[in-house]
Amino acid sequence: xxxxxxxxxxxxxxxxxxxxxLKRFETSLANVWPATQxxxxxxxxxxxxxxxxxxxxxxxxxxxxxxxxDEGLAELRHWLTETKPQxxxxxxxxLRVFFLGVLPAEQASAYLTGLMELxxxxxxxxxxxERSIDWGEDTLSVHGRIALEYGLRFNAMRRDxxxxxxxxxx
Numbered sequence: 001x002x003x004x005x006x007x008x009x010x011x012x013x014x015x016x017x018x019x020x021x022l023k024r025f026e027t028s029l030a031n032v033w034p035a036t037q038x039x040x041x042x043x044x045x046x047x048x049x050x051x052x053x054x055x056x057x058x059x060x061x062x063x064x065x066x067x068x069x070d071e072g073l074a075e076l077r078h079w080l081t082e083t084k085p086q087x088x089x090x091x092x093x094x095l096r097v098f099f100l101g102v103l104p105a106e107q108a109s110a111y112l113t114g115l116m117e118l119x120x121x122x123x124x125x126x127x128x129x130e131r132s133i134d135w136g137e138d139t140l141s142v143h144g145r146i147a148l149e150y151g152l153r154f155n156a157m158r159r160d161x162x163x164x165x166x167x168x169x170x
Contacts, residue, residue, distance in 0.1 A: 003035050003043045008052060008068060008076040013140045015056045015067035018044055027133060028144050032151070047072065093158075097165065105169055112166040119159035126151050 006029055010021055018041050025035060035043075044066060047053040052072035057065040068076075093115065100108035130148055135141045 003033065003039060004047060004052075005076060005079045006033050006035070007040070007043055007047060008072050008079075010140075011053060011066060011068040012073060012076060013138065015065050017059075017063055017065045019063070021066075027129065028140065028147075032147055100169075109166050109169050112162045112169070115162040116159050116166070119155045119162060123152060123155040123159065126155065 006025070007021060010016065010024055010029075016024065021044070022037055022040055025040065044053070048055065048066070050071075052069055052075055053066045054069050055064045056067035059065070096111065100111060103111070126148060130145075130152075133141075133144075135145060
């Protein structure tokens, strides 16, 4: 996935300004594909230059509202149906676990305990996010909840795995 496709997907629901997209991003995609404000505005400029989005309205202080073009919708559909998802093959977490044997046992255990705590914190943050959203029946809400559930289950699994791994050391 790329930021490009994330923005196209958000704009497939309705036109939005860069600020609106940033806020929607923070409450829907941040746990899936994080991006900074500067990255997002840069990508919006590239999408507009490529004809995948257009400015549908302009407001005070240079505020622009962007809308998906037919070409942008075609690109989003192409990406969804004709490109294979990239397998995330790198894991900083697991690479560290692989070499925990070079640390004293208490430090290795502390790393895994920290991973349990981090997973718990991320799980709780996602639960808070879930409670803060006014979920609807629109497609973004339905599929957003499905993606959120993945994040919840992933963090629960990582927490349980870290607990198990710590027990293997002690």
